[in-house]
Amino acid sequence: HGAIVSEFSMEIEPGRQTFPMRNRIISGWSHGVLVVEAGLNSGALITASQALEQGRSVYAVPGHINAPSAMGSNRLIQQGAKLVMDASDVLDDLQILLPETKPSPEAAARPLPSLSEQERCIYDAIEAAETSIDDITDKTQLPSATVSSTLLQLELKRLVKQLPGKYFVKLG
Template sequence: MAERELAAWLALSFTPKVGSKSLARLVGVDSPHNLIEYQAERLYALGLSREQVSYFKQGSQRDVDGCLKWMQTSHHHIITPLDECYPALLKEISLPPPVLFVKGRLDCLSQPQIAMVGSRNASPEGLNSAHSYARCFVGRGLVVTSGLALGIDGHAHDGALSAGGETVAVLGSGLNQIYPARHKQLAHRVIDSGALVSEFAPHIKPRPTHFPRRNRIISGLSVGVLVVEAAEKSGSLITARYAAEQGRDVFAIPGSIYNGISRGSNSLIKNGACLVQSEQDVLDEIDTLVNWSINQKANTQSELFDKIECEEELPFPQLLANVGLEATPVDILASRTNIPVHEVMMQLLELELSGHVVAVSGGYIRNGRG
């Protein structure tokens, strides 16, 4: 992406009180690169306040320049959903991060990943399980993804690295603000054999509200999420919930009913998560998707979802481009494409009849031939 376009994406994503939903709505109207050229009155009509417009068009320059300077360092990357290297699975979640900051190897983000999460105050058995399972997974060609936290996360990263594998750590802070500080050395090891990832600008410090947002990225990058050990009110359960909403497989290792640190994991199993007694239980469930991902490594991200086998022109390409593998409601499609709802419904009917999309609970998904 050209620097001017990236600067516009950064400016919009940093604009105060423009959340993921508002940003998605604005990008559905026009690209940030074009939006920043709009007259102020036109931006007001789109719902931005005077303060937001002022920041977007002028006040963001310092923040944007700092990020662009950060990107000039070797192995520092900033990507948006328009970049081919943006992870295809992450692009398919309902609100993908508009900007990703990456330290390390971009290519590992497009390889099949298994997320491993769990308690910061894990038992010795839980820590041993995280380490040994991670070693096994990387031995089978998977990238282990977690959140760099103390406990299960750290042991999962270390297990992957000790086996010579790759691992991705998603942070709830900027990449210049490693948290927890105790894992700074581990973070350097991750960069050497994988990547650190964040949707926050490099200088942003960790905050409690950042970690749920971090968790949706962990699950969004992965083909499945394994909860190794989790209490009843654990952040790991938030990751598992996101995984279920994103259509990912959820796995959990059971523990004693008398041990509070396992109540969250046991509850997941009770509510439908796959009970895991060995690494093979996970591998058997995700085998098909993993094999597909491995076979597609040589292709670009755009080829993974946009390439078709025939030479016919796709019907309603603007609408079809906004229908992914996760159910998208009609009103969201109308907002993204700026097409009236009644016309969107007519086009969806034709796409459904021609086999390009399928109506499911919650909206429409793209069919294989689409």
């Protein structure tokens, strides 16, 4: 199922002149707008401006200072857009929009799946509170590459969750 929402009749072909009006609707429905790369004449800057007018957050990924394709996004940052280095920057900012992650009573009571000795060692090194990857590496005395790859396996098994700043919490 889906919907088409437009200010234009079905006979109007999409074109350059209609994108700003379409994107105004999209930015109005959004909590924020992320500009990944934009030149100085990019339509993305129009959408970012509309988002600001609508009280939405504007995020931008920085680019090389001499790249024409990054001058618009860099200017947005200079003018106050929130700088984004990775997805956690946006997720942290929109934290109020995300439900808190707590295991259900059923999940908390569920036994852990069988873990390798290495997975168990790393899982046990994660404390009740957030634990940094450096603390996990120090506790286990395992190489950092091993800790990183094993934490990924534990994430895939939905046993741990990575938080911003390379911190981890147990989920189950």
